[in-house]
Amino acid sequence: MKSRLQRKFEGVVKASLFALSMVLFAVPSVAVMAQEMELSAEQIEKIKRMPRAQQEAIARQFGMSLSELEAQASAAKPSISSSSSTMQPRNGTTQTEEELRPLDELSPSELEKRLAEDDSALQPYGYEIFSGEPTSFNALTNTPVPANYILGPGDALRIQLYGKSNSTITATIDNEGMITLDSLGPMSLAGLSYDEAKELIRSTVKERMIGMEAAVSMSELRSIQIFVVGEAYKPGAYTVSSLSTVSQALFAAGGVSEIASLRAIQVKRGGDTVATFDLYKLLTQGDAQNDVRLQSGDVVFIPTRGETVSVDGEILRPAIYELKDNETLRDVLGYAGGLLPTAYKQSVQIERIRNGVRRIETVDLTKPGITYDLHGGDSVAIAAVAEQPIDSVMLIGAAVRPGTYEWREGMRVKDLIPSYQSALLPITDLTFGLLVRTSDDRRRIKVHQFDVAQAINGVDSENLVLQPRDQVVVFSRYESVEAEKTNLQAG
Numbered sequence: 001m002k003s004r005l006q007r008k009f010e011g012v013v014k015a016s017l018f019a020l021s022m023v024l025f026a027v028p029s030v031a032v033m034a035q036e037m038e039l040s041a042e043q044i045e046k047i048k049r050m051p052r053a054q055q056e057a058i059a060r061q062f063g064m065s066l067s068e069l070e071a072q073a074s075a076a077k078p079s080i081s082s083s084s085s086t087m088q089p090r091n092g093t094t095q096t097e098e099e100l101r102p103l104d105e106l107s108p109s110e111l112e113k114r115l116a117e118d119d120s121a122l123q124p125y126g127y128e129i130f131s132g133e134p135t136s137f138n139a140l141t142n143t144p145v146p147a148n149y150i151l152g153p154g155d156a157l158r159i160q161l162y163g164k165s166n167s168t169i170t171a172t173i174d175n176e177g178m179i180t181l182d183s184l185g186p187m188s189l190a191g192l193s194y195d196e197a198k199e200l201i202r203s204t205v206k207e208r209m210i211g212m213e214a215a216v217s218m219s220e221l222r223s224i225q226i227f228v229v230g231e232a233y234k235p236g237a238y239t240v241s242s243l244s245t246v247s248q249a250l251f252a253a254g255g256v257s258e259i260a261s262l263r264a265i266q267v268k269r270g271g272d273t274v275a276t277f278d279l280y281k282l283l284t285q286g287d288a289q290n291d292v293r294l295q296s297g298d299v300v301f302i303p304t305r306g307e308t309v310s311v312d313g314e315i316l317r318p319a320i321y322e323l324k325d326n327e328t329l330r331d332v333l334g335y336a337g338g339l340l341p342t343a344y345k346q347s348v349q350i351e352r353i354r355n356g357v358r359r360i361e362t363v364d365l366t367k368p369g370i371t372y373d374l375h376g377g378d379s380v381a382i383a384a385v386a387e388q389p390i391d392s393v394m395l396i397g398a399a400v401r402p403g404t405y406e407w408r409e410g411m412r413v414k415d416l417i418p419s420y421q422s423a424l425l426p427i428t429d430l431t432f433g434l435l436v437r438t439s440d441d442r443r444r445i446k447v448h449q450f451d452v453a454q455a456i457n458g459v460d461s462e463n464l465v466l467q468p469r470d471q472v473v474v475f476s477r478y479e480s481v482e483a484e485k486t487n488l489q490a491g
Helices: 004-026 030-036 041-048 052-061 066-075 095-100 108-116 194-208 246-252 279-285 329-335 452-456 477-490
Strands: 087-089 132-134 156-163 167-172 178-181 185-188 212-220 223-230 236-241 265-269 272-277 299-302 308-313 319-322 343-354 357-363 379-384 392-397 403-406 428-438 445-450 471-476
Touching: 156 194, 167 178, 185 194, 194 212, 223 246, 236 246, 246 265, 246 272, 246 299, 279 329, 308 329, 329 379, 428 452, 445 452, 471 477
Parallel strands: 223 299, 308 379, 392 471
Antiparallel strands: 087 132, 156 167, 156 212, 178 185, 223 236, 265 272, 265 299, 308 319, 343 357, 343 379, 392 403, 428 445, 428 471
């Protein structure tokens, strides 16, 4: 069986060859291309997604330098799929390009590093959501405005007047928090909720403009400036929509660094901490209760990561998880998605450092109400249940359906082999079978011989009673003939 490393090696080679063949298949012949044809936009996009070394090789085949190829690429119209991208990999590189880089282009040290990579190593949970950074962060203009949204300077309202005459007015709240409407004069809206402002405008129009009604909607949201500091990927000041929340501010800053906390992101307003955002609750439970809406001047502070524990083995999401105060083993297993059906719950091992030495502790999760406090640096290992099934018997040899079967109290050979036609092959030796039985301590083996035909016919002396872990072996007649020939030759 191929190892994971061998499969990974072959996958990388196949991916590289496939990408190269797709490009070469998509373009016309090299000679014609070099003389008079230009690359199409689709061909350009295929080449741009390839590693730089392959781009250089293709450019040489087309009789041009890589810079000329890139110039042609910039002049070509982008495809629909690439024009809508708002995310790019961090540092301008992609893992895909690195993984697709042909192995024959790697130096010996790079090849050794590639082959030595352990793709099963545990990674901190939640950071993959920030694997890319936005190319731009546009203000939210088309999103529904909640009823409790607080208006402020810069917000613009669209007021449609209808009745005796129809007109539409766009009024922007000025720095004094006022809007001015013809025939109505100034109105103070800053500090009101969106619903309160709409009701105020509708009632004022109805009272002061006889025969007129008003419909109010949001025309444009104001922008606010916030600060994202601490362990942000790109800390600094950002101008975002007034509807932006903590999670959106994190994406605007490109995410978090590799040592950032995902569980204690703080929103500071006027020097006070007004909210603490736990990203784990959003990722594992969909709970965005503390993903609060930001206000102008707010500071999103990302502290360094707290204590962590690793969870590996028969778990849905093996990873490294950040701990909060008073969290137990069950809390962390919940973040990890829970145990797999193959997990051995009676013996979950906790490796922990205590007094400068490593110790192993064992927890039985089948006990009701069990709670186990975890500490930073703990390693949780969930082993799998035994591969060998219990309370079973095995049928081996010249049978139609050899394999493992359920054992039942009082079970006999006939229950395992009910008839010649349905259970045995035509070549089965009906005169000879073996029952192999191991002792309870599995140190001794007993072998019982029986007549297969008589066992099927229900003869008690041959229809042996089966016990758990028994193995019933039936043979082919040709195996018996070959064994006799071998004995004669040896004699």
